[in-house]
Structures are given as C-alpha cells and as structure tokens.
Amino acid sequence: MTFRQFAYRNVVRNRRVYAAFFLASVFSVMVFFLYSMLMFHPGLGERFITGITVVGMTAADIILYVFTLFFLFYSMRAFMQARAGEFALLLQIGMERRQLGRLLFLEMLLLGVASIGSGIAAGFAFSKYFFMIVRELLDLPELPLYVSWQPFALTAGAFLSLFLLIGFLSSWIVRMRDINEYRKGIGASADPFGYSAAKAAAGLLLLIGAYAAALFAGRVNVLYLAVLLPPAATLGTYYFFSHTVLWLIDLMRKRKSIYWRHARLVSFAETAVKIKDNANMFFIVAIVSTVAFLSVGTLASLATYTAQYRALNPLGLVYLSQPDNPDEQAHITSLEKELKQRGLAYEEVRLTVVREQSSYSGQPLNVLRESEVNRLARVLGREGIRLKPGEGAFLPYSPDAASKLKGAEIDTVLEGSGVEVAVRGTMKEMLFPAYALGTNSIVLSETDFIKTASAHADRMYTFYAFDVPEWEETVGIGLRLSGLMSQASLDERPEDLSFYFENPGSDYAVIRSTFHLLLLTGLLVAAVFLLAAGSFIYFKLYTMLDRDRRQAAVLKRLGFTDREFVKIVNRQLVPQFFLPWGLAMLHSTFAFLSLQAIWKDLADLSIVKEMALVLVAFTIIQLLYFYLIRWRYLAHIRGPV
Amino acid sequence: MPIVQIEEVIKIYEGKVTHRALDRLSFEVEDGEFLAVMGPSGSGKTTLLNLISGIDRPTSGHIRVAGTDPSTLKPDEAARFRRQELGFIFQDFNLLRMLTVEENIVLPLTLEGMPIKEMDARMRAVAKRLGLADILHKRPDEISGGQEQRTAIARALVHRPSLVLADEPTGNLDSHAAREVLDLMATINRENGTTVVMVTHDPIAASYCDRVLFIKDGAYYNEIHRDDRRRTFFQRILNMLSLLGGNVDDLSSVRLP
Ligand SMILES: Nc1ncnc2c1ncn2[C@@H]1O[C@H](COP(=O)(O)OP(=O)(O)OP(=O)(O)O)[C@@H](O)[C@H]1O
Ligand SMILES: [Mg+2]
Numbered sequence: 097m098t099f100r101q102f103a104y105r106n107v108v109r110n111r112r113v114y115a116a117f118f119l120a121s122v123f124s125v126m127v128f129f130l131y132s133m134l135m136f137h138p139g140l141g142e143r144f145i146t147g148i149t150v151v152g153m154t155a156a157d158i159i160l161y162v163f164t165l166f167f168l169f170y171s172m173r174a175f176m177q178a179r180a181g182e183f184a185l186l187l188q189i190g191m192e193r194r195q196l197g198r199l200l201f202l203e204m205l206l207l208g209v210a211s212i213g214s215g216i217a218a219g220f221a222f223s224k225y226f227f228m229i230v231r232e233l234l235d236l237p238e239l240p241l242y243v244s245w246q247p248f249a250l251t252a253g254a255f256l257s258l259f260l261l262i263g264f265l266s267s268w269i270v271r272m273r274d275i276n277e278y279r280k281g282i283g284a285s286a287d288p289f290g291y292s293a294a295k296a297a298a299g300l301l302l303l304i305g306a307y308a309a310a311l312f313a314g315r316v317n318v319l320y321l322a323v324l325l326p327p328a329a330t331l332g333t334y335y336f337f338s339h340t341v342l343w344l345i346d347l348m349r350k351r352k353s354i355y356w357r358h359a360r361l362v363s364f365a366e367t368a369v370k371i372k373d374n375a376n377m378f379f380i381v382a383i384v385s386t387v388a389f390l391s392v393g394t395l396a397s398l399a400t401y402t403a404q405y406r407a408l409n410p411l412g413l414v415y416l417s418q419p420d421n422p423d424e425q426a427h428i429t430s431l432e433k434e435l436k437q438r439g440l441a442y443e444e445v446r447l448t449v450v451r452e453q454s455s456y457s458g459q460p461l462n463v464l465r466e467s468e469v470n471r472l473a474r475v476l477g478r479e480g481i482r483l484k485p486g487e488g489a490f491l492p493y494s495p496d497a498a499s500k501l502k503g504a505e506i507d508t509v510l511e512g513s514g515v516e517v518a519v520r521g522t523m524k525e526m527l528f529p530a531y532a533l534g535t536n537s538i539v540l541s542e543t544d545f546i547k548t549a550s551a552h553a554d555r556m557y558t559f560y561a562f563d564v565p566e567w568e569e570t571v572g573i574g575l576r577l578s579g580l581m582s583q584a585s586l587d588e589r590p591e592d593l594s595f596y597f598e599n600p601g602s603d604y605a606v607i608r609s610t611f612h613l614l615l616l617t618g619l620l621v622a623a624v625f626l627l628a629a630g631s632f633i634y635f636k637l638y639t640m641l642d643r644d645r646r647q648a649a650v651l652k653r654l655g656f657t658d659r660e661f662v663k664i665v666n667r668q669l670v671p672q673f674f675l676p677w678g679l680a681m682l683h684s685t686f687a688f689l690s691l692q693a694i695w696k697d698l699a700d701l702s703i704v705k706e707m708a709l710v711l712v713a714f715t716i717i718q719l720l721y722f723y724l725i726r727w728r729y730l731a732h733i734r735g736p737v
Numbered sequence: 738m739p740i741v742q743i744e745e746v747i748k749i750y751e752g753k754v755t756h757r758a759l760d761r762l763s764f765e766v767e768d769g770e771f772l773a774v775m776g777p778s779g780s781g782k783t784t785l786l787n788l789i790s791g792i793d794r795p796t797s798g799h800i801r802v803a804g805t806d807p808s809t810l811k812p813d814e815a816a817r818f819r820r821q822e823l824g825f826i827f828q829d830f831n832l833l834r835m836l837t838v839e840e841n842i843v844l845p846l847t848l849e850g851m852p853i854k855e856m857d858a859r860m861r862a863v864a865k866r867l868g869l870a871d872i873l874h875k876r877p878d879e880i881s882g883g884q885e886q887r888t889a890i891a892r893a894l895v896h897r898p899s900l901v902l903a904d905e906p907t908g909n910l911d912s913h914a915a916r917e918v919l920d921l922m923a924t925i926n927r928e929n930g931t932t933v934v935m936v937t938h939d940p941i942a943a944s945y946c947d948r949v950l951f952i953k954d955g956a957y958y959n960e961i962h963r964d965d966r967r968r969t970f971f972q973r974i975l976n977m978l979s980l981l982g983g984n985v986d987d988l989s990s991v992r993l994p
Contacts, residue, residue, distance in 0.1 A: 356847050356856060365835040650831040653790065654845055654892075655820025657813045 106203060115638075117171045118211055120631035124164045125215020125255055126222070127624050131157055131617070132247035133223050134230060139239050156617040160624060161254055163384070167628050168262045170377065171635055172204065176270065178639030183270070197267030204266055208259025212252055219251075230616065289346050289368065296343035299335025302328050307682070313690030321690065329683060333382050336679065338375040341671075342368055359660045362651065363667035370668050371675075374636055378676040381629040385680035388622035389714065390687055392615070405607070407495055408529055409600035410476055412442060412564025413574065416449075416532045419556055421594035427577060428560060434573045435564070442564045445472040449533065449557040450548050456508035462537040462557075463510065464491065465545040472527055475563045479524045483541040490522040491537040493530035498522055513551035515544050528561060532596055570601035578602070626714070630721045633672050637729050648733050665730060673722045681711060740900060740932050741766035741789060746798030748784055748955070758784040759795070760955040766900075766934060771926040773943040774936045774950050775974075777981065781955040782936040786902050789934070790823055791815040803899045820848055824893030826903035830885045832877040838888050839864070839873040845896045863891045867921060883914030890921060894931065903935040907942050919945045940978060944971040951977055 135153045176183070186196060224241050231239040306329040313321050345368045349355050355364060371378065413431060417424040435442050447468040454461040469491070470480035481489055492498035501522040509516050519538055540548065549556065564570055577597040584593045637644070651661060748759035758781040766772050774782050787793040788800055791807030792815075800806055803822050810818055824845075832841045842864060846856045864870050867887045872880055877888070886906060893901050903922070907915035923945050926933050935946065943949045944967055951958040959977060963970045 352853050352857070356843060356853055358847060358850070361836065361840055361844055361847050362833065365833070365840070369835045646831070647833065650827070650833070652816070653792065653819065653825045655816045655818075655823075655848060657816040659813070660816075660848070 100202060102199070104202075104206060106199065114175075114207060117168075117175070117631075117635060118207060120167065120171070120628055120635070121164070121207070121211035122215045122218065124160060124167070124624060124628070125212055125251060126219040127620055128157060128160050128164075128254065129216050129219030129247060129251040130223060130226050131160070131620070132250045133219070133226070136244055136246045136250075137227075137239065138242060138244075152614045152617050156621050157254075159621055161258070163625065163628065164255075165258055165261065166380070167632070168258060169265060170632065172262055172266045173269070174635055174639050176200075176266070193271045197271045200270050201263040201267040204259055204263035208256065208263070212255045212259075215255075216248060216251055230613075289342055289349070290372070291339040291342040291346070293339075293343060295335045296339035299332050299338075299340040302332030303336060306332060307686045310686040310690040318690065325690075330383060333679060333683075334379045337371065337378045337382070337676075341371050341675070359656065359664050359667075363664040366664065366668045367671055370636075370672055373640075374633075374672070377632050377636070378672070381625075381632065382676040382679045382683070384625050385629065385677060386683040386687070388618070388625045389680060389684035389711065392618045392622050393684065393688060393711075394691075405600070405604055406567070409567075409604075410478075410526070410563075411528050411561050412567045412570055412601065413560075413562035414528065414532050414596075414598040414600075415560040415562075415574075415577075416596040417558045417560070418594040419554055423595070424558065427595060427597075430576075431560075431562070431574055435562070435570075438569065438573070440564055440566055440569055442562050443475045445475055445561045445563070447472065447559040447561065448549065449537075449559050450545075450552050451555050451557065452513070452548060452552070453511040454508045454536075455511050456506055457536075459536055460534070461510070462491075462533050463545065463548055464537060464539045464559075465549075466539055466541050469523070469527070469539045472561055472563075473523070473525075475561075476527060478527065481523055481539065483539070485541050485543045486516065486518060488517040488519040488538045488540050488544070490519060491539055492522050492526040493528075493533075493535045493537070495526055497535075498524065498526050510548055512555075513548040515540075515548050517544065528559075532559065532598060564601070567601045568604065570599055571605045572602060574599050574602075622714070623717075626717060626721070629676070630673075630718075630725060633669075634725050634728070637725070638732075641732055645733055662730065665726065665733070669722065669726055669729070673718065673725075677715075677718055681715075684711075738768055739765035740768045740770075740803055741934065742799070742801040743785075743789075744799040746788065746795045746800060748781070748788060748793070749796045758955050759788070761798070762952065762955065762957055764950055764957060764960070766932060768899075769926070769930040769932055770948065771923065771933045771946045772935065772948050772950060773946040774934065774952065775938070775940075775943055775978065775981075776952040776958070778938075780952050782952065783904055784955075785952075786904055786934070786936060789900075790819055790825070790902060820845055820896065822899050824896070824898040824901040826886070826889050826893050826901065826906045828905040828908040830877070830882075830889045830909070832885055832888055832892075834877050837874050837876055838869055838880065838884075841877070841888055842869075842891045842895050844892060849896070859895055860891075863895050866925075867891045881914070882910055883917055886910060886914070886918050887921065890918065890925075894925065894929075899932065901931055901933045903933060903937075905937055905939075906935065907937065907939055912941075915939070915942065940971060940974045943974050949974055949977070951981060953981055 131153055135157070183196060186199075187193065191199075227239040227241060306325050309321055309325060345364055348364060355361060413435075415427065415431065417427075432444070445468070447464055450463040452461045452463050453459070466481065466483050473480040483489065490497075490501045490504060492501055504519065504521060506519040507517070508519065517538070517540065523539065574597055577595070578599060581590075581593065581597060584590045648661065651664075656664075742765050744763050746759055746762045747757065750756045750758055762781075762785070774785065776782055784793070788795050789802055789807070791802075791810055794808040800808055805818060805822075807815055807818060833844070836844070839860060843856050843860045846859065861870070864873060867890060869884065869887055869891060872884060877885055880888070886909075890906075893903075901922075906922070907918055910918060919942055922933060922935070925931055933946075935942070937943055944963075946963065948960060948962050950960045958981065961970075961973050961977060
C-alpha cells in the first residue's frame with residue numbers, strides 16, 4: 097500500500113467524522129460559486145452601471161472566503177482533537193511526525209478537491225433556479241443561464257488555495273505537537289469550572305454597560321459610541337462565553353436544592369463542559385451572527401424605500417426646456433408617444449418658469465405662475481394657493497421644506513423686472529423635487545407674473561410635468577434623453593444640454609434592484625454563517641460522540657429514563673444553539689435601537705418592522721436547524737456503543 | 738428465597754451471522770450471596786448481566802430479579818427498576834468526568850427526588866465507609882484508579898439496592914488496589930447483606946466470593962462453593978479454569994479495549 101493509498105483509505109474510513117466538515121465545505125463552495133455566476137453574468141453588466149452591486153458581491157465573496165478559511169481551520173483542529181487517539185497510535189507504532197503531517201496534508205487536499213467538485217456541481221445545477229429567484233427579486237426581463245470559464249476558475253482557484261493553506265497549517269500543527277499530548281487526548285477539559293470570577297463579572301458589566309450606552313445614543317454622541325461600543329461589546333461577549341456563563345452555572349451548582357434535583361446534576365455540568373470547550377466558537381458565532389443581522393436588517397430597511405421615494409418624487413416624468421432649446425417640441429412629442437404606446441394614462445402640465453434674481457438674497461430665483469401651479473396642484477390632488485397682487489409664496493422642494501418655510505416672511509424685489517413681492521409662507525405641499533429647478537422657487541400672482549415675464553422674454557424656461565398614476569411602469573421611457581444626459585455628464589459638459597430630463601420610475605427601479613441585489617447578497621452570506629454555525633455545533637458534537645455515547649450507556653445503566661436522557665440532551669443543546677444566537681439578537685436589537693436614533697434624523701424611515709421580520713425569519717431557520725441536529729445527535733447517541 | 742432466578746435463558750444476537758450468546762442457561766442467586774461468574778472471553782458474561790438488568794431481553798426463557806421479570810417492563814419502568822433495585826460497577830469505573838466525587842455518588846439519589854438532607858447524609862455515610870471522605874470535592878481526573886473504583890462502588894451502593902452487578906471491577910486495577918476493592922465488597926456483602934454478582938477473569942478476585950459459576954459458550958458449565966479454607970478454594974478455581982480450556986494466563990491477561 098503506498099502512502100497516498102493509505103491517506104485515501106483513511107478519509108474513506110473516517111467518513112462519518114468527516115461528513116459534517118465535508119457538507120459544510122460543499123455548501124460554502126456552492127454559495128461562493130452561485131455568487132460568482134451572478135457576478136460574471138453578462139446580463140447584469142449592462143443593467144447596473146452603478147457598480148455598487150459589483151462592490152457588494154465582491155465584498156460578499158471576500159467575506160465568504162475569509163469565513164470559510166476560518167471555518168475550515170477550526171474544523172481541522174476539531175478533527176485533530178477527535179482523532180488524537182488515532183494519531184497517538186500511529187506515532188507509537190513508529191510513524192514519523194513528518195509522515196503524519198503529510199498524511200494530514202493529503203487528507204485535506206483530497207477532501208478539498210472532493211468538496212470543490214461537488215460544490216461547483218451542486219452550484220451549477222442550482223444556478224438556473226437561483227437566477228430565476230434573482231430575476232424575480234430584481235425585476236429583470238430575463239437572466240438566462242450562461243456558460244463561461246470565469247466563475248468556475250474563480251471558485252476552484254479560491255478554494256484550492258484555501259484547502260492548500262489549511263493542509264499546510266494542519267501538517268504544521270501536527271508536527272509541532274508531542275506524542276504525549278496525543279496520548280493524554282486533547283479536547284474536552286474535564287474541569288468545567290475553571291473560570292476567573294473577575295473576568296466573569298467584567299464580561300457582564302461590559303455587556304450591560306454597552307447596552308445601556310446604546311439606549312442613550314443620540315446624534316451628538318453617536319460617533320463616540322460607534323467607536324467605543326463595538327469593541328466593548330466584543331470583549332464582553334468573549335468574557336461572557338469563556339467566564340460569565342460558567343460562573344453563573346457554578347453559582348447554581350453551589351445551591352444543592354437547585355442542583356441536586358432530577359437530571360440537573362448531569363445536564364448543568366454537561367452544559368458547562370460543552371460551553372467551556374467551545375467558548376471561542378460561540379464567541380465567534382455570536383459576533384458573526386450580529387454582523388449578519390445588522391447588515392441584513394439595514395439592507396431590508398433600505399429596500400422599503402418606496403413610500404419615501406414617492407413622497408419625494410410625486411411626478412411621473414419631468415422635462416425642463418431652456419429658452420434656446422431647438423428640440424423641445426420633438427422631445428415632448430416622443431415622450432407623449434412612448435407613454436401612449438405603453439398604454440399609460442397621464443396628465444401633462446406645462447409651466448412657464450422665469451429665472452429672476454432676488455434682491456433679498458442676491459441669488460437666482462425661479463418664478464412661476466399662480467394659475468399654472470394651481471393646475472399642477474389640482475392634477476396631483478394637492479391643495480392650491482390664492483395670491484393677491486404683490487404677494488408671493490415659496491414652492492417647497494421637499495416635505496420637510498414645506499414645514500420649515502411655513503412662517504417665512506420675506507420682502508424682496510425682482511431685480512430684472514423691478515417687481516416688488518412680499519413672500520408670505522409657502523404652498524401647503526411640495527409639487528416637484530429640487531433637482532430640475534433648484535431649491536429657490538416662488539409662485540407669483542397672475543398680474544405680477546405677467547409683468548415679470550414681459551421683461552424677460554429671453555429667460556423663459558418651460559417645465560413639463562407629467563403626472564403618471566402608474567409611475568413605476570415608466571421604466572425605459574425617454575431612454576434616449578437619459579442617454580444624452582449621461583453622455584453629457586460623462587463628457588463633463590452638462591451645460592451644453594438645453595434640457596433636463598428625469599424619469600423617477602426608472603431611477604427607482606435601478607435603486608430598488610440594487611438594494612434587492614445587496615439584500616440578496618447579505619441574506620445568502622447570513623445563510624452561510626447560519627449553516628456554518630450549526631455545522632460547527634454538529635461537528636463538535638460529532639467529535640465528542642464517543643465520549644457522549646459511553647456516558648449515555650452509563651446513564652442508562654444508572655436508571656435514567658429515556659425522557660430524562662432527552663432532557664439532558666436538550667439542556668445541553670439549547671444553550672449551544674440559542675445562547676450565541678440570543679446574545680447576537682440582543683446585540684443587534686440594541687445596535688438597531690441606537691441606529692434608529694440617527695436613522696430617524698437622516699430620513700424618516702422606521703426600521704422596526706423590517707428588523708422584526710428579519711429576526712423572526714432567522715429564528716425560525718435556527719429552530720428548524722436545532723431540531724434537525726438534535727434528531728441526528730439523538731440517533732447517533734442511542735446507537736450501539 | 739433466591740433474589741435472582743435464571744431459567745432456561747437463551748439469547749441470540751441476530752446480525753450478519755446469528756450468534757447464540759447464551760444457551761439454555763439456568764441458575765439462581767440467593768439473597769445475600771456473593772457470586773462470581775467466570776468463563777472465557779466471549780462466553781456471554783456481559784450479556785448475562787445485561788439481561789439481569791433489563792438493558793437487553795432474552796430470546797426465550799425466564800428471568801426474575803427481586804420479584805420482577807425485567808424483560809416484561811416498559812423502558813421507563815425498567816429504568817426505574819434499575820435505579821431502585823440495582824447497582825452497577827464497571828471495569829473502567831465510568832464515573833462522569835465533569836462531576837466531583839460527591840456528585841457522582843449522589844447521582845442515583847437525585848433521580849428519586851429525595852430531600853437534600855437525606856441525600857447528603859447517605860452520601861456521607863457511604864463515602865466514609867469507603868474512605869472517600871477527604872476527596873469528596875475532587876474530580877475523577879484528580880484521584881487514583883483505586884479511589885475511582887471506590888467512588889463507583891459508593892455510587893452503586895448509595896441508594897441501597899437489593900442487587901449489585903459488577904463487570905470485572907478489578908480489571909483495570911493493580912493488585913494492591915484490587916485487593917482493597919475486593920475486601921470492601923466482601924465486607925459490604927457480609928455486613929449489609931447486599932447481594933453481589935461479579936463477573937471476573939481473576940481467580941484471586943473469585944476466591945473472595947461464596948460461590949463461583951463457570952459458563953462456557955453461553956451454557957452452564959460447573960460451579961464450586963467456598964469452603965472454610967480460602968487457599969484450597971483458590972486452588973479449586975484454578976483447576977476448574979484449566980479444565981474449562983485455555984490456560985489461566987490467557988484468562989486473566991489484561992484485555993485490550
Ligand atoms: N450487541 C451484540 N450483537 C451481536 N453479538 C454480540 C453483541 N454483544 C455481544 N455479542 C456476542 O456475544 C458473545 C458474548 O459476548 P459477551 O460480551 O457477553 O462476552 P463476555 O463473556 O462478556 O466476554 P469478555 O470476557 O471478553 O467480556 C460474543 O461472541 C459477542 O461477540
Ligand atoms: Mg464482558
């Protein structure tokens with residue numbers, strides 16, 4: 097038997113120990129591959145010019161890569177623990193440590209190649225469905241399956257390097273260790289209550305302190321908090337798992353009236369053992385889950401931008417023509433034609449705008465006509481305005497501006513025409529956003545407007561406002577005009593254009609798709625974390641299965657009923673699953689509470705509902721996972737010793 | 738009145754090859770008796786203990802232990818029966834590593850919901866008797882093999898079972914610790930009247946008992962009773978073992994796990 101055959105048989109024979117590790121690797125490879133397929137999709141390139149999606153997906157790939165590296169490293173160490181006995185035997189019968197190292201390296205490589213192959217195959221098989229889901233989410237016309245070497249090469253290259261790295265690390269670690277370390281058996285420390293009371297208290301205080309501070313987050317201190325709280329919470333979490341939990345269980349242990357009851361003796365001590373043994377892992381799972389919750393929650397809140405967007409953009413299409421625009425009529429006709437072709441109902445309001453100069457501020461000022469503004473207001477179903485000669489009112493450029501300018505009283509002279517205006521307050525509601533006309537616009541009474549206009553025959557702009565009730569359906573209308581605009585801004589000569597065109601429906605579709613794509617990215621990364629976290633737990637259970645089985649056999653002989661036994665298993669599994677989880681929930685809840693404080697000021701978005709939804713979804717997945725793994729674990733542990 | 742009655746018991750393991758582990762075995766154990774069961778490796782001794790304790794069921798035949806037939810009990814009843822009537826001592830001690838000596842001993846009592854005071858008193862009494870009073874707060878990793886086995890004995894006795902089953906209790910101990918443990922078991926058997934059934938490969942261990950039962954290939958082979966002189970009893974055990982086939986060294990050699 098050659099050495100390579102030996103390595104091969106070793107993996108095949110140890111397949112049950114490797115199964116969890118293998119499956120989790122296959123899953124990461126698969127997700128990574130799916131992302132790469134999406135990233136290199138020819139259909140996405142044209143659509144998302146923004147580049148933000150590419151950044152998001154690249155980030156997801158990098159995070160996945162780093163996380164998988166960590167995951168593999170950790171699993172590899174757990175293997176070595178589980179197989180300490182085997183290693184000791186191999187070393188004792190005269191295998192050199194160098195050879196043992198090579199054996200491990202070959203094993204890792206073999207596993208790596210197998211999981212890369214299976215992962216890519218599974219990913220490719222799924223990619224059609226994946227694209228279908230993405231298409232639905234992003235509202236794309238079609239996203240066909242394609243074949244290109246890039247995603248394959250990227251995935252295979254990335255993971256091959258990963259497994260090589262892990263292989264080197266494992267063979268290095270095995271060579272560093274002494275045979276006696278293996279004979280003793282690395283792993284489950286028998287003393288579950290080796291903790292430091294000071295650190296236990298510090299962990300508790302850090303967490304409580306961080307939570308309290310997060311509650312008092314406001315706009316002023318949020319920057320300090322953003323710097324201080326994450327490290328404090330992280331350190332607190334670390335101490336919590338490595339010391340505080342053990343301390344709490346130990347407190348309980350000292351009360352015999354609680355501890356010496358039913359199966360508690362075993363289940364508490366067993367919980368302590370498992371937590372102590374896996375404290376580092378729980379810490380990492382808690383932190384990673386927190387990050388995943390936060391990113392998914394934030395993205396989910398951004399995806400609910402619709403209402404906000406509509407309030408800011410009440411118009412369907414906007415076209416502003418400069419005085420010397422030769423194409424005005426042609427452009428408008430083509431827009432109207434496109435709307436009709438789509439069968440979209442619309443109403444068009446034409447407004448004349450005079451660009452004046454205000455003596456009060458010395459700034460340019462857009463002047464609009466009372467009757468035209470009122471017509472637009474009526475079309476939009478908003479309140480109009482009545483002005484006496486000599487009076488004017490602001491045109492608010494946002495809902496916020498409408499309330500801010502309410503009491504404004506300004507007397508000014510329009511410098512070009514000499515018309516005196518007393519500006520009193522504002523229109524009740526905004527009619528169009530700032531981007532076409534700028535922020536400084538007023539409406540004048542009929543007589544005053546005519547006076548101003550006659551002095552400025554050469555400075556009259558025409559503002560076409562299209563009200564389209566089905567505003568989200570306008571995607572693609574005026575594509576040529578948008579193209580001209582983006583060309584001009586690419587050439588850095590926007591002043592050459594004699595018009596301004598805006599299609600909020602189209603813009604919204606892009607924004608929404610971008611957010612959805614990012615959300616999808618975040619969700620998938622979170623799903624990988626979730627699965628990996630569960631696999632960690634399963635994996636660790638698996639590596640201690642021999643010990644647990646022997647213990648189960650003893651308990652059975654001592655007269656534990658099956659129900660009592662399941663209770664013990666529950667009591668030790670629940671904290672493993674839900675303690676890191678619960679802490680991550682708490683972390684992200686408080687983080688969101690403090691985020692809410694600034695978020696509200698930045699934009700009036702309430703994110704409570706989205707967050708709750710995300711947390712509930714994650715909890716359900718976690719529950720399913722818990723039952724799945726409990727089922728497998730019980731099946732294994734009740735099996736023959 | 739016998740406390741254990743085994744009647745024509747057959748145990749067949751189904752599998753790739755069906756294996757008859759016990760073959761029409763019959764014997765009785767009197768209340769208060771200290772019985773050794775000997776036989777070559779694979780002769781069905783552990784299987785026998787599993788049937789007596791209701792962990793496993795016989796293929797045919799009857800078993801009565803303290804007035805009940807453990808094979809007719811439902812799983813939960815069997816568990817309750819074990820924790821009330823039986824005590825176990827294993828070759829590799831099987832203490833729970835994460836519990837202290839004290840907690841290991843008290844474990845069977847906690848299942849019964851006894852008042853804390855009484856649990857504590859019973860645990861202390863049995864620990865004192867077995868010389869464990871000074872190491873109650875140590876964990877199994879911090880004590881010697883003999884101490885571990887004494888802890889296991891304390892755990893097997895603390896709930897005052899009517900029958901103690903021991904599977905090679907001295908198999909992992911050096912001769913000094915083994916003698917200590919055997920002396921203790923004999924004393925407890927004599928003073929408390931606790932019935933003990935002990936499987937062993939060691940003729941010295943067997944010579945501590947009232948009677949030695951020999952089985953071969955799952956069937957009754959022979960038995961010898963102790964007389965007044967321990968030396969001749971030991972000699973007779975050796976003779977019987979050589980008759981059983983295989984030499985003595987083979988039988989008492991330490992088995993690999
Ligand atoms: N669960 C099982 N399934 C199938 N065969 C079994 C099972 N348990 C034991 N056997 C077989 O039954 C026979 C008796 O086994 P048992 O463990 O009772 O022997 P033993 O007398 O205790 O041996 P030792 O002295 O080596 O402990 C053996 O041949 C063994 O292979
Ligand atoms: Mg046996």
